[in-house]
Amino acid sequence: MRILVVGAGATGGYFGARLQQAGRDVTFLVRPGRAEVLRGRGLRITGLGDDTVLTPRLVTAATVDGRYDVVLVSVKATALPAAIEDVAAAVGPGTTVVPFLNGMAHLAALNARFGADAVLGGVVRVLTTLNAEGDIVRLGTPADIVIGEQRGGASARVERVAEVLSGAGFDVAVAPDILRAMWHKWVFISTLGALNTLVRGAVGDAVAVTGGDDLGPRIAAEAAAVAAAAGHPVPEPVLGQVRAFVTRAGSADTASLYRDLAAGQPTEAEQIFGDLTARARAFGVPTPLLDAATVALRVHERRLAAGAGPAGTPRSEPAAAA
Structure with a gap:
């Protein structure tokens, strides 16, 4: 071929x-x-x-x-x-x-x-x-x-x-059931990306502060609730893997979206977060943490569109996850 x-x-x-x-x-x-x-x-x-x-x-x-x-x-x-x-x-x-x-x-x-x-x-x-x-x-x-x-x-x-x-x-x-697999990947990447965006750093940066080890699992629960409402529930073992990934002490992991954010580049904000939170609203699923990450990314995109640079830089240089 x-x-x-x-x-x-x-x-x-x-x-x-x-x-x-x-x-x-x-x-x-x-x-x-x-x-x-x-x-x-x-x-x-x-x-x-x-x-x-x-x-x-x-x-x-x-x-x-x-x-x-x-x-x-x-x-x-x-x-x-x-x-x-x-x-x-x-x-x-x-x-x-x-x-x-x-x-x-x-x-x-x-x-x-x-x-x-x-x-x-x-x-x-x-x-x-x-x-x-x-x-x-x-x-x-x-x-x-x-x-x-x-x-x-x-x-x-x-x-x-x-x-x-x-x-x-x-x-x-x-x-x-590839749509199910795609939804499960969406839950993972939106959880990781939202965590990175909200703490302006890697997984380890979040886990290192009081209350930070609970943030990733709370975001994962929101994303999983949207997937379930869409008809693609995330099995507990899979969701457990997501929670484990975003609570690893010392982890330098980030989503590729966050690396774009940190570099002052356009991000996939609407495709990953805007679409997900819009579906959440249509399903009547509350997603306050995902909403907060979406707003933060939209502020970044608006600054770029206006020709301004990003506000602030991260203190770590973490790895990327796609």
Whole structure:
């Protein structure tokens, strides 16, 4: 299968590189600026003893070379509208689109443009970030992909896609209920992101102060209540893992959204928090802590739109979670 990876950042670049290493037919659709970096330095993965340098096959929106069998969409939600237009020429009647974005709103946008039958659901877990040189830095060992049909159940198509993604150095699974898996990832990433945003620091910063060890679990309870109201309750063992993650003493973990916030960059505030809290209101579920994080992020976005810099900087340089 011809595979097109839309975006070659910390997530798409990592999985695309591993697929290329495994001998798959991989092309990256990138913006001109990113293309220049990759042509000059190569696609590099470092960290945890890794030192990989690949020469990626690149196209831009202006040079898309025909239709692809599988399109992996791995961009920030804020870049999704432009990415949809950029990739349109690569999507044909037989193309399967697999998005790796947080939240749920992206499915509606992709379904509207390409049709729900062409779009799978997807969840990824990877601990990577981009450094100042544009290289992908591994911060932790987990790396896996879960995909599935939006309507649920099994299909020959999703099994074929899973097969072509497998055997590349990361785990691949097919979920019979991918929307459930996506909601559970949403609970995790919104809990972590809200905690980071409210304390302006990493998990360990929150846990180190009186009352901080209770904040993460309270946020998780709010997010889980929204998921349950949406028909996707989080099992207690899974919710327990979320609580454990956001109460680890000394943890330097943060969400990638928070790193964007700390760096004074646009965040996925509306896609992760605005959408979640709007659904909470529609369900009649109170989410005061998630609401507070949403307002804080909206203030940040408003400052950026007005040309002002972020107010304050974090005291720690934590790891990223995507």
